[in-house]
Amino acid sequence: MTSNSYKEKISVLRSKRVSPVLEHLPVETSTTAITDDNVLSNIVIQANDDGISHHRPSKLQNRRDTRVSMDLTSKGTLSFHNIRYVVGERRKNCYLSCIKLKSGKKIINNVSGIFTSGMNAIMGPTGCGKSSLLDVLADRKDPHGLSGQIFVDGCPPPPSFKYIVGYVVQDDIISGTLTVRENLMFSANVRLPADVTNNERQIRVTKVIQDLGLELCADTKMGTEFLRGVSGGERKRTCIGMELVLEPKILFLDEPTTGLDSATARNVMECLKVLSETGHYCSYDHVPILSYINSETDLTNNLALFSVHFPNIHHLNIHFPFHDNFWSCLSSLKQLTSIEVRLLHTDIAYFQLQKLLNQACHLYSLNIYYSKNLSMRLFTLTSLSIRRLDFIAESTSCVRYFNHNDCNILINSPLGRHCEILIIGLKNRASIVNLINAMPTLRSLICHCKDDEYTTWNSLSVDDELIEWLRIRLPLTYEISRNEKQTHLIRLWIDQKNV
Incomplete structure (x- = not known):
């Protein structure tokens, strides 16, 4: 991307939207090659001597204290036409007619172009005017000697344009004695509106x-x-972050990889690419519970179009398999602690579930709904954090009853070795004793036995046959009871002191 003869200027057009209905913008990379004045003059149709179309308000303080932003529904397309920039030009003065006119030096000569949403590069040899063009587009140049037109989404930029776009200069402007967070906070405190x-x-x-x-x-x-x-x-990413705290729609970067080795430069460019590709999104930071239902009528296939992000999900209810675009919604699973799963037993479903388990490093509870058709393949999956397994759905007609062999598979599985709380349906009450003896980490067992003869009509009986059967075979320190609301469930506290 960079060499001895060519350097690049990058502008990343990005925006954050607050509307849940978003447009999909194609991510394109366009390159404008800038060489000498003769070549530049062949790019455009005709020169324009009119003044540059930037509008400048009179008071700087008003520009900072007023929250001004570009239209949130706009595409963020930046176009420029017939840009001409001359320095050192001496124009005719009616009062000093004796002074000889001076032509000046052409820095930019009639350049036109367009930057669509995404990451765009301006490339050319040293001294051809890349930085000058970037400064002109960002409204950082003195209007004297400057002509042409600049448009944002086909309209003239707002009066405070240069205060609502980001600009990362080539040299790092940060305080070395402050932390990364403190530098970003300093930028936010100084530059954001009151x-x-x-x-x-x-x-x-x-x-x-x-x-x-x-x-x-x-x-x-x-x-x-x-x-x-x-x-x-x-360090470079921190400099970029000091601009991103402003949430700019357009971000200009002047040679962002200068002074970096090839590997570090690649990481910075990949970071910028991700920012440009995920620039249009709606972030729901305060949504702790998310349900995804896979049906023919849902809009999940268009989630990449909407680019909705849920970075702080704590509980997820999801059907497998799902469309790959759904991954874009789950920008982070670090907060996820519990998940309810409905599985279609296909290769892609188990592959997606394992991928999700790998990303959810703090996942504690795995709940399998409609486990009647559950495949033992589930127990080949791995997770280092899951401690609670639930295989009982709301309706007993959907419960899978584990037999002796199924229980042995569970006991020896990666999920079973670390299980502390188990909620399960069992064909035979003897499996309760087997599970407790074979799972040393188990602290609590909630089960529904198919051979349990307890019904509501005999609930007034003094003796509960299954509970008495368990008390005979288990230590007296175990607390055994029947769930008051769901009477078909037996609850066992295996080590009451540690619960």
Whole structure:
């Protein structure tokens, strides 16, 4: 991407939407090659001597204190036409007619182009005007000697355009004695409008840290020449994050890989690519429970089009298999603690379930609904965090009753070895004793025995036949009772002190 003769300027067009109905924008990469003035003049149709179409408000303070943003429903397309930039030009003055006119130096000569949503690169040899063009597009150049037109989604940019776009300069502008989080918070405090609350700023900073993969170094100082700090890639990503806290629709980057080795440069570019591809999304940060039902009438096949994110899901109710686009909704499964599963017993269903288990590092409970047709293949899956297994659905007609062989498979499975709480249907009451003796980590067992003769009509009887049978065969320290609401269930507390 970079070499001795060519460098690049990157602009990432991204936006966050608040509407649940979103448009799908194709992610394209366009390259505008800039060479010498003669070549540039052949790209455009005609020069334009009119002034640049930026509008400048009069007061800087008003621009910062007023929350201004571009239309959230827009596509974020940036186009420019007949951009011409000349420095050192001396124009005719009616009062000083004796002064000789000076032509000036052409930095940019009649350049036109368009940047669609996604990551776009401006490439060319050193000194051809890449940085100057980037500065012009970001409204960072003095209007003197500047002409042409710039449009955002076909309209002139708003008055405060340069204050609502992000611009990452080539040199890192950060404080080496502050941590990554403190640098991001400093940027948020200084640059965000006054009506953005402190809590909202902290949420933005935390999200930027997650998006850029800076969690491990968030509280590490950046470092100086006398103080060891973060790596070069983490440093560059922090600089990018200081702009992302503004939630800009358009992000300009001036040679973002300068000074980085090839591996680090690749990581930075991959990070930018992900940002550009996932730029249009609706993030539901406060949705703890999510249900996904796979049916012919749902819109799951279009989830990539909507790009809805649920980063803080705690409980997931899901049908397997599901469309691959659904993975884009689950941006993070680190908060997931319980999952209810409905399985179609296919290869892809078990592959997807194992992939989900691998990503959910804090998953505690696995609940299998409609386990009547459950395949023993389930017990080939692995998870280091699951401690609770539930194989009983709401309706007893959907319960799978485990026989002696099924119980042995469960006992020797990766899921069974770490199980502490087991909810299961059993064909024979003898399997209760077998499970307790063979599963040393088991603390609580809730079961429904098919040979349990307890019914509501004999519930007034003093003796509960199954409970008495268990008390004879199990230690007296075990607490055995029948569920008051679901009387078909027997509850056993195997080690009451540790429960």
